[in-house]
Amino acid sequence: MDKEEARFILRCFRPDGSDAADPSFAEALQLAAEDRELGEWLARERASDAAFTESLGRLELPTTLRDEILTGLAAERGDVPVADEWDASLIGAMAQVQPPLELRREILLAMNRSAGVGDTTFRRPSWGGWLARFGLPLAAAAGIVLALMIGNDSAKPDRTATVDLREGAIQPASTLEDRLIRILTDPDFDLDRRGPDFGKVPERGVELDLKDPDHKELFRMVRDELGRACPQGCLPKGLRVVPGIGCKEVDIDGMKGAIVCFSRGKNDTVHLVVFRRSELRDEYPIPTERILKQHGDWAVAEWQEKGRAFVMLGNTDKEHLGEVF
Amino acid sequence: MSEFEQLVDAHYQALYRFALSLSKNRETAADLVQQAFCIWAQKGHQLKDRSRAKTWLFTTLHREFLAHARKARRFSDEELTEAVAGRIEVSEDDTDRQMDGQRALELLGQLDETFRAPITLFYLQQHSYKEIAEILDIPIGTVMSRISRAKEMLRRRMTAEPASAPKNILQIQPEALNKHHG
Numbered sequence: 001m002d003k004e005e006a007r008f009i010l011r012c013f014r015p016d017g018s019d020a021a022d023p024s025f026a027e028a029l030q031l032a033a034e035d036r037e038l039g040e041w042l043a044r045e046r047a048s049d050a051a052f053t054e055s056l057g058r059l060e061l062p063t064t065l066r067d068e069i070l071t072g073l074a075a076e077r078g079d080v081p082v083a084d085e086w087d088a089s090l091i092g093a094m095a096q097v098q099p100p101l102e103l104r105r106e107i108l109l110a111m112n113r114s115a116g117v118g119d120t121t122f123r124r125p126s127w128g129g130w131l132a133r134f135g136l137p138l139a140a141a142a143g144i145v146l147a148l149m150i151g152n153d154s155a156k157p158d159r160t161a162t163v164d165l166r167e168g169a170i171q172p173a174s175t176l177e178d179r180l181i182r183i184l185t186d187p188d189f190d191l192d193r194r195g196p197d198f199g200k201v202p203e204r205g206v207e208l209d210l211k212d213p214d215h216k217e218l219f220r221m222v223r224d225e226l227g228r229a230c231p232q233g234c235l236p237k238g239l240r241v242v243p244g245i246g247c248k249e250v251d252i253d254g255m256k257g258a259i260v261c262f263s264r265g266k267n268d269t270v271h272l273v274v275f276r277r278s279e280l281r282d283e284y285p286i287p288t289e290r291i292l293k294q295h296g297d298w299a300v301a302e303w304q305e306k307g308r309a310f311v312m313l314g315n316t317d318k319e320h321l322g323e324v325f
Numbered sequence: 326m327s328e329f330e331q332l333v334d335a336h337y338q339a340l341y342r343f344a345l346s347l348s349k350n351r352e353t354a355a356d357l358v359q360q361a362f363c364i365w366a367q368k369g370h371q372l373k374d375r376s377r378a379k380t381w382l383f384t385t386l387h388r389e390f391l392a393h394a395r396k397a398r399r400f401s402d403e404e405l406t407e408a409v410a411g412r413i414e415v416s417e418d419d420t421d422r423q424m425d426g427q428r429a430l431e432l433l434g435q436l437d438e439t440f441r442a443p444i445t446l447f448y449l450q451q452h453s454y455k456e457i458a459e460i461l462d463i464p465i466g467t468v469m470s471r472i473s474r475a476k477e478m479l480r481r482r483m484t485a486e487p488a489s490a491p492k493n494i495l496q497i498q499p500e501a502l503n504k505h506h507g
Contacts, residue, residue: 008469008473009469012468012469012472012473015450016450018453019453049447052424052429052479053449053450055424055425055428055429056342056429056433056445057342057426058425058429059342059345059426059427059429059430061341062341062351062355065337065341065355068355069333069337069358069362070329070330070333072363072366073333073362073363073366076367
């Protein structure tokens with residue numbers, strides 16, 4: 001090895017001596033120890049490198065860097081981040097955001113409009129035609145859905161099957177059938193399960209209060225436990241001959257009623273909701289004369305009889321629901 | 326102290342200095358360090374020899390920097406200069422006649438990227454030249470050569486430029502962005 005080769009190798013020799021034990025430097029170091037010129041060169045080189053290293057070490061680091069790294073690592077591990085006061089105030093503020101009035105109805109109307117346009121001979125147009133025909137209502141629906149998602153994330157389906165009426169919240173002017181359908185379409189509304197402790201409305205989930213195919217038992221409960229006696233004569237003929245499923249108390253803005261569910265066949269459930277006429281609220285009028293209508297995917301019948309107000313719902317068309325009468 | 330905290334405390338400062346030297350931007354440097362540790366959190370368990378964690382982190386950071394630089398190169402020259410050119414604000418030390426961190430970084434920043442990475446790693450003293458070769462994924466001989474040449478360039482600049490040169494702002498050399506590393 002000559003001096004130039006030794007210099008080439010020793011330029012990579014770390015100034016703090018970390019490489020002293022590295023055998024790849026041994027020969028060059030030996031030569032530097034034996035050759036005065038090379039040794040002096042090495043001393044100058046190490047001093048110069050040490051000074052530069054020290055300078056680099058004086059570089060200031062961001063004061064928050066360490067904490068930011070550890071927070072990021074905690075997030076990677078899935079640790080629950082601790083929300084500080086600022087986070088909490090934002091979370092609270094977001095929870096106060098309410099969807100616009102009539103939002104749900106508008107969404108359904110827009111979707112129905114979009115789905116209902118055209119006849120059986122309608123041929124799928126080009127993208128331009130499709131957008132021209134469906135674009136606006138779908139865009140409106142999408143925008144409304146997005147607003148609903150932003151505003152409604154904090155208002156998850158209520159497990160008590162009552163409408164969540166937070167104090168001071170602006171109530172959307174949805175109809176009674178809207179409210180009932182929301183309960184019936186709650187993912188946790190389970191016709192196969194019975195709730196634990198009957199009588200505790202706030203704690204009860206959306207399970208049935210009583211599960212029994214026997215009408216007598218169902219209406220006994222409705223009368224005795226739920227206080228909404230429903231004379232047998234009020235039951236539409238078509239429901240008298242089909243098995244029951246169960247019943248459950250409901251509370252729509254303080255208007256207490258009872259849902260009684262019947263099975264007309266596979267995937268053909270009819271829900272009969274009974275209220276006391278005296279307890280009806282003005283915002284939820286129920287006609288005295290029976291009406292039958294389509295409300296999106298749901299058929300709804302409403303009427304009053306013998307001091308009771310009835311709402312009957314089925315996830316079907318109104319003609320099929322009307323057959324129970 | 327958790328294992329993560331120990332690892333962060335052991336290496337984040339050197340990683341940041343390395344990242345800052347590469348990226349010349351404080352925010353990018355912090356991001357690169359953060360990314361390196363996050364990738365460790367995801368994949369570090371695959372490393373059987375924990376004593377190699379330091380090398381692993383530096384290697385990962387360098388790769389992340391290259392990916393970042395490649396992405397930045399897709400922009401126009403103007404945008405590239407804007408996106409990648411960094412202004413490093415470093416604390417001044419007017420009274421200290423020794424070279425401060427700012428000056429050191431400034432000098433490193435004047436080097437081409439191909440030299441800047443290995444010489445910075447050398448001066449951080451965290452790795453042997455063999456480890457530097459592994460981190461940068463280049464042959465050992467190339468590392469030695471680049472360290473040698475980089476030192477020469479630094480020495481020339483240190484002796485050629487007066488100490489009164491502007492110190493506050495370090496800007497990337499646009500032409501350096503067009504050269505490939507490795």
